[in-house]
Amino acid sequence: MSKIHTPWPLEIPDDSPFSMANIPFGIFSTKSNTERRAGAAIGTLVIDLSVLETHGFFADCLLTKFNNVFNQSTLNNFASLPLENRSAIRKRIINLLDDRTSAIFNNLAINSEAILRMSDATLHLPMQIGGFTDFMCSRTHIDNSTQIAGRSANPQTFAQPMAYNGRASSIVVSGTPIHRPCGMIPAPGGQGLVFGPCEKMDFELELGFFVSKPIPFGHRIKTADEAREHIFGFILLNDWSARDIQLAEMFPLGPFNGKGSGTSISPWVVTLDALEAARTCTLDVGAATAMANLPQHLRHMTDDYTWDILVESSLKRVGIDKTFKIGRSSLRDSYWSPGQMLSYHASSGCGFRTGDLLGTGTLSSPGHSVETPSLACLLELTEGGTKPFVFGENSLTWIEDGDEVVFEGWAMTRDGHRIGFGELRGTLLPSLP
Incomplete structure (x- = not known):
């Protein structure tokens, strides 16, 4: 690497995600x-x-x-x-x-x-990650995914944030390829299960956030507002999902190997200081209305308890020059906030260490249409694989070998400066022998 002399002022492209207002x-x-x-x-x-x-x-x-x-x-x-x-x-x-x-x-x-x-x-990877928990915070995702699974949304989903403990060992930084996982999938004809490569590979467009100040074992957080003291910053997160493996195993104990093959994260951590201007109220009216009746540890005392962070997914397919936009959504539409997720998780007394990672779950937003897709995974976009998503002259049902999934995310300052997360990229490779 050749050394360079960089004069003042720095030349920062107008479309750069890393403006002076950011500093990730x-x-x-x-x-x-x-x-x-x-x-x-x-x-x-x-x-x-x-x-x-x-x-x-x-x-x-x-x-x-x-x-x-x-x-x-x-x-x-x-x-x-x-x-x-x-x-x-x-x-x-x-x-x-x-x-x-x-x-x-x-x-x-x-x-x-x-x-x-x-x-x-x-x-x-920006942090040493000891633990990883992935939540389900979007009402839109909850309603769509349970309907596709032939069930109705559990009322308890709106009484407490739902989550599963994932694999910290398979968290990888942007650009690391993911191999198509193998597992127990429905046998041909639908009779029983067989072991083989996943046939329904999916992405999940999420945000993740890292724990800063530890929470000692046996301790709790008093309110969801207090959780902000324990959040270092946000990253983009793709919780790769093998839907056929997942649906064959998740009842009654929840996701396991269907979610274990890989979780990709972006390399730059955007701090809460940088995102201060993006603090806002939730757009989920039901969540705001229910706030006053929640237990103290799940309650926010102010309205601007979440962030207006936009996230976007795209796909690049081998042999096609263009990268195709798949969907755009916002953390602001979520039912549960990051503070509520962390506070609820800590309420068990499990404790948290610096570097522990929590995912928001699939950030689907309401108002989806063909013209303005706002769903954050293929399970929802294709209604469980029954209606392919059309882009250009091509269609997409599940991720194919060689497909590259690209995420971007950003917020805006009050004076119009862009605060971005950079890109999160991951390519699906064939299954290992």
Whole structure:
């Protein structure tokens, strides 16, 4: 990798997800330095935070007991810092990048070491993930998926957030291919089950969020508002789903191998500080109406308890040049908020560690139509595989080998700046022998 001198001001493309208002955090390495360390994304560049830390740029932002926060292979040390310290570091980065007199521009040695092209960086999982739980927070997804399964929505779904504990071992970073899983699927003719490759592979368009401040074993969170103190930031999440395996196993104990083959996440963690302007009220009237009657640990005391984060799915098929949009939806439409999910999960006393990951579940929004699709998985889009989704001269029922699924997500600041998550990409490969 050739060293570059980056002058002030930084040139940030207008359509970049990583504006000065964002500053997401991730883990990267380069060919010239294979050690994994922490970075921040800005435009088409990566800021090597380990270099800035070594040169003392964050000395007054950290408590005495905290050091060597960024020269680490994960963001766990940074995420475990008190919120005021993490916020101070993010503000320091913004101030350094916005100041033409700062040393990262005027000191050529620091400049050449601390700023690199994102194209020269290899991105890795941002956190050491000890546990993964995936929720079911969208009323639209709940209604559609239960109807497809020939059931009606369980009323308990709207009394408490529903979830399953997933596999942390199969969480992979964007760009990592997923092999078509094998499992027990319906036999030809529908009599019994046979072991074989999944025939109904699906994606799930979600957001995920990481735990920052740990919750000790045996402790609970008093309110859903308090859960914000324990959330580090958000990423895009694709919970790959083998629908035939899943439907054959999920009653009565829930998803198992149908969800275990892979969960893809985007590499850059967008913090709550960056998303502050996107805080908003839910658009689910039923959820807002029910709030006052919920138990205390599930209750929000303010209206702006969720975020207006748009997410979008696309598909790229081998032999077709164009990438086709599949659907767009928003976290704002969800019945349950991230704070409610975390608070409910913690109510068992299970405890949480820094780096634990929670998924929102499939973020389908109401108002779906052919012109404006708003459903976030193929199970819903194709009504269980009975009505193919048409794109161009092609159709899509389930994901085929070689298909690449692409997610994007973004929010907006009050003054019109885009806060994006970058892309989450994953390609489905044939099953292993």
